[in-house]
Each structure stands twice: as structure tokens, then as C-alpha cells.
Amino acid sequence: MTDFSTRVAKNSFFIYTGRIINLSITFFVFVHLANYLGESSFGRLSVALTYIATFDILANFGLNQIIVRELSVERWSSATILGSGILIKVVLTVTSVLLATSTVLLLNYPKETVIIIWIVAFNLLISSKLSSTRTVFETFFQAKLQMAYPIFFSIVDHILFAILVVLGTHKYHLNLIGIAYIYTLCNLPGAILLLLKFLKSTPAKLNVTYDIIKYVIREALPLLLYLTFSILNSKIDVLLLSWIKGDADVGYYSAAIRLVYPLLFLSTSLSISLFPLLSRYFQEYQEHFFKTLKIGMKFIFLIAIFLSITFAFNSKNIILTVYIPSFAPSASAFKILIIALGLSFINFYFVDVFIAARRQKLTTLVMAIALAINIGLNSILIPKHGFLGASYTRLLTSIVSFILFYWLLSRRLKITGFISYSKMIPLSVFFLLLQLIFKNFNLILSLIFSVISFGGLLLVLKVFTVDDLKLIKKFFKSKGDQFTPNSLEI
Secondary structure: OOHHHHHHHHHHHHHHHHHHHHHHHHHHHHHHHHHHHHHHHHHHHHHHHHHHHHOHHHHHOOHHHHHHHHHHHOOOOHHHHHHHHHHHHHHHHHHHHHHHHHHHHHOOOOHHHHHHHHHHOOHHHHOOOOOOHHHHHHHHHHHOOOOHHHHHHHHHHHHHHHHHHHHHHHOOOOOHHHHHHHHHHOOHHHHHHHHHHHHHHOOOOOOOOHHHHHHHHHHHHHHHHHHHHHHHHHHHHHHHHHHHOOHHHHHHHHHHHHHHHHHHHHHHHHHHHHHHHHHHHHHHOHHHHHHHHHHHHHHHHHHHHHHHHHHHHOHHHHHHHHOOHHHOOHHHHHHHHHHHHHHHHHHHHHHHHHHHOOOHHHHHHHHHHHHHHHHHHHHHHHHHHOHHHHHHHHHHHHHHHHHHHHHHHHHOOOOOOOOOHHHHHHHHHHHHHHHHHHOOOOHHHHHHHHHHHHHHHHHHOOOOOHHHHHHHHHHHHOOOOOOOHHHHOO
């Protein structure tokens, strides 16, 4: 294994491990907060966090990706790229904070919600959860394949967050404003540690060049459009729900979403692993591109089928096991959202495929259409059905996005036959029928039998062919080496 591939492997290990740790901590802390606060107060906290997250559009700007790319290709000195990038990032994030804290006064939010938003807004400067000022310092380590440092500092923040929340709720019985202070201040140690490590690792004096600033902004602008549609698609339902219905509905809806979001890691991890191969093969090795796309789609589809069907049938038991009884209405939303999640798995993979094929504009188009449908349906369904209307909207938007991506793949990229319907449909039907039997079991038994039966169906239906197994084996065998087309030859 080469030195470079060793660094890649170690870097990937730290990234994935860190994400799993942080997702796990966040999951348990927010479940605890939901049970501690109740649906209305938890809804108010969720509104504040979602509101600030929408200003991540401006703070993000697609800037970090451009800086990492330029640091990697070494077209200019790192001191110039970093100096110019940091200046742009500081201006963007400070502007985001000012806009977030001032525009909230124009909305009809309760005083407590406004105060929480003012406190949480400072996360746009120091949090690793948002595209804050802090994250621009991470780009240096990302380009150098040294993400262990930023990941470790982020884990420190999350552990501190968990400790302070447990102490604050059990010993001091903090209110929402106290929890908002904890949420914000726990990010400060990691931000300071990252800045100190950055200054120690970059002894060269940082430079700021107008030409570089202009170039970076010009390169980032196309990404800004995509990010705008993408972030708004994931946040607009909570904001509309808060404006139209109120905190309790947001609480029920957010409780369901908090169980759904961590599962996205299962899909995005696979997509991240396959993306370099898809990017490399598209231009010169179409056969390998299609094989990689197809095996990735098969895994994504299987994950989506298993999670969507299993969790949908066990939605009530899951909600009542995780949350206090007052969150029981969240079960209906969770059932709908977990099905939408299965489609989101596939849609996120489609996005990576289009980016690998240099067709980013098509993903932006799909996101724009999805946002228009999202806002339109939510405006109709939320007034009538509350948080269930928002859940159905997310499902319908995911379906439309899937259809558009599928159509564009077949018409614009001329790619067809990448989904094995002859095996996926029978698998889904049989697994669905088995869930009707398992639904009367307790949650643990139901999940155990689901895993066993799903594995059995994979074997009986021979979902994985001999060629699939060879490809998977060679893929894992070649992960530590430089990828070549022949390394995945069947």
C-alpha cells in the first residue's frame, strides 16, 4: 500500500468514525431534550435551530469545496488561497449572523424564540455543524488529508454538549434559554483548539489577493444556487409549520425527523466511497462507470427497502420506546418520513452520479422544481393536516425528485437498466408480507426477524449475482491501492 493510499485510508477512517460518534451523541442528546422539554418547547427549540440553519446558505456559499480544490491542485500558494478564503468566509458568516438576528424581528415569533435565535446565531461563527467561520480552517486539513484534527475537536464539542445537557437538565433544571447557551458555548473549545492547530500548522504568513477573492467567488457562485435549493428543501417545512400551526406541531414533526436524519449516513457513506470511482470512469471507461453505478444502486436500493418497510411497520413501537407518551402522534409522521427517506437515499446517490458525469446543472434544476413543489404542497396541506401534511409533502417531493432524476438519467445521460426490477420488486413484496406477520411481535423480536428474513430473501432470490460478488470483492481489495480500470475488471 502506498504512502498516499495509506493516508487516504486513515483519513477516511477518521471521518467515518467521527461522524458515527457525533451522530450517535446528537441522537441521544436530542431524544433526551425532547423528553425533557415536551412537544411544544422542543418544537420551539427546533424552530430556532432550523431558522438559523437556513442562513447557512449564505455562510456556506460553496466556498469550502472551492478552497479545498485549489489547495489540492496547488495552482497558487496555500497562503494566498487560505488568506483570501478566510477573509471571504469571515465576511459571509458575520453577515449571516447579522441578517439572522435582525430579520427575526420582522417575524411574529414569541419573545423566548427570538432570544433563543439570537443565542444560537453565534453558531454561524464557531460550530462544526454549520458552514461557520470555523470550517474554513478545516479546509487546510481536508486538503492535506489530515481530518483527524478537526474530527477530534468536533467530538470534543459533542461530548461537552452531552455532559452539559445532562447536568443542566438533571441538576439545574435549565429552561430553553439555558439549553440554547449550552448548545452554542459547547462549540467554543473545539473552535479555539482548531484555530490554534491551524496557526501552528501554517507558519507561512497569510496573504489576501483581490484577484484570488474574485476568482474564488466566481467559482463558488454555481454551488451557491444548488445549496440554496437543497438547504431550503430540507428546512422550509419546519419553518412553514411553525408559522402556520405552532410549536406543538413542530415538536411532533421534529421528533420524527430526529430519528430519520441519522440514517442518511448509511446511504451517504456508500455514495462518498463510490464517488471517486464514478468520477474517474465516466470520461474514459463507460463500461466500468455503469458497473459501479449499478452495484451502488443495488446496495442503496436494498438499504432503502429494508429500512423503509421495517421501520414503517414498527413506527409506533419505535416512537413509544424512544420518546415519552405525549409524542405518540409522531408515529404517523415517522411512518411517512421513513418511506420518504428510502427515496432520499436513491436521490442523493443520483446527485452524486450527475456530479460525477459533470451535469451539476441538472441537479440544480431538479432541486429548484422540488422546492417549488415543496412550498406549494406545504402551503396547501399544512393548514389542513398540520405536521402530517408536512410529512406527506416531503414524501411526494421525494417521489417527484426520483422520477425527474430517473428520467434525466435515461434521456440526457442515456443510462438505463441500472435497477434490477425483476429482483427488487419480488423482494419488496415478500418482505412486506413478512412484516405483516412480525408486526404483532415486540420491537426487538420484530427487528431480529426482519434482519434474518431479509438476508434469507437475498439468498433465495439470488439478488447478488456472481459478477456482483466479484466486483464487490475486487472493489474492497483495491481500496487501499490506486484505482485503475483493470482493478475492477470482471
